[in-house]
Amino acid sequence: MKNQTITEISKQLMNNEYTDEEINLLKADQRVGVQKLLVKYEREQMKAEQQKQQFKEMSIFENKQYQQGKTYVAGIDEAGRGPLAGPVVAAAVILKPDFYLPGLNDSKQLSKQVRNQFYDMIVEESTSYGIGVIHSDEIDQLNIYQATKKAMKKAIQQLEPKPDHVLIDAVQLQDLLCTSEAITKGDQKSVSIAAASILAKVTRDNMMEEIHQNYPHYQFSSNMGYGTKEHIQAIHAYGVSPYHRHSFAPIKDIVEKK
Secondary structure: OOOOOHHHHHHHHHOOOOOHHHHHHHHOOOOHHHHHHHHHHHHHHHHHHHHHHHHHHOOHHHHHHHHOOOOOEEEEEEEOOOOOEOOEEEEEEEOOOOOOOOOOOOHHHOOHHHHHHHHHHHHHHOOEEEEEEEOHHHHHHHOHHHHHHHHHHHHHHOOOOOOOEEEEEOOOOOOOOOEEEEEOOHHHOOHHHHHHHHHHHHHHHHHHHHHHHHOHHHOHHHHOOOOOHHHHHHHHHHOOOOOEOOOOOOHHHHHHHO
């Protein structure tokens, strides 16, 4: 192994091609470059083990249902309950029992780049998924809580095959055709809900970026409709767009004053 170059060792470490015995031999290599590679390798191995353990812990709710004889367990989450503008988007997803995605977590904990990568993987590898969208005018008619539940039900209805059980992030849904379970902070405790949170957020963010093209004054592509200082200033300067929620303060106060 001492005849190997640093580049060759780096490649084999990256591809996990060394046995434990060979790793121990590398530790005896006096070259500084080799030792730096080993430090990086062991750090990445530790991270991989942590992610594996985290995924295992976040699969407890799903595994419990599989053990009870359920086949199709769906996770449901939403994005966009708090913003002043744009739709509320819900996603439902059924993952395969052997699905594994290291680093899967609540979408808010991930960078945009990672979310987009995970989105593609989840869509490609899931058994089924659905997206429910409720726009601002209907949010105003129903209220945001009821609009969120309606979006979730729309997402569930798109699933095929139909779920045997649904895991929902902190919302109780009635009149479902299967059993259900609301989990507080479910996007941090369930891989299915975490996957749904990614589908919902990426879908909604893409929609807000499209809306931004027609209404650039509000900077929807960066604030995603949330009430930032610049967004509030733009509302006072340019008025309310068709995508703003009239039932939300301060939009409601601005509209009523006119």
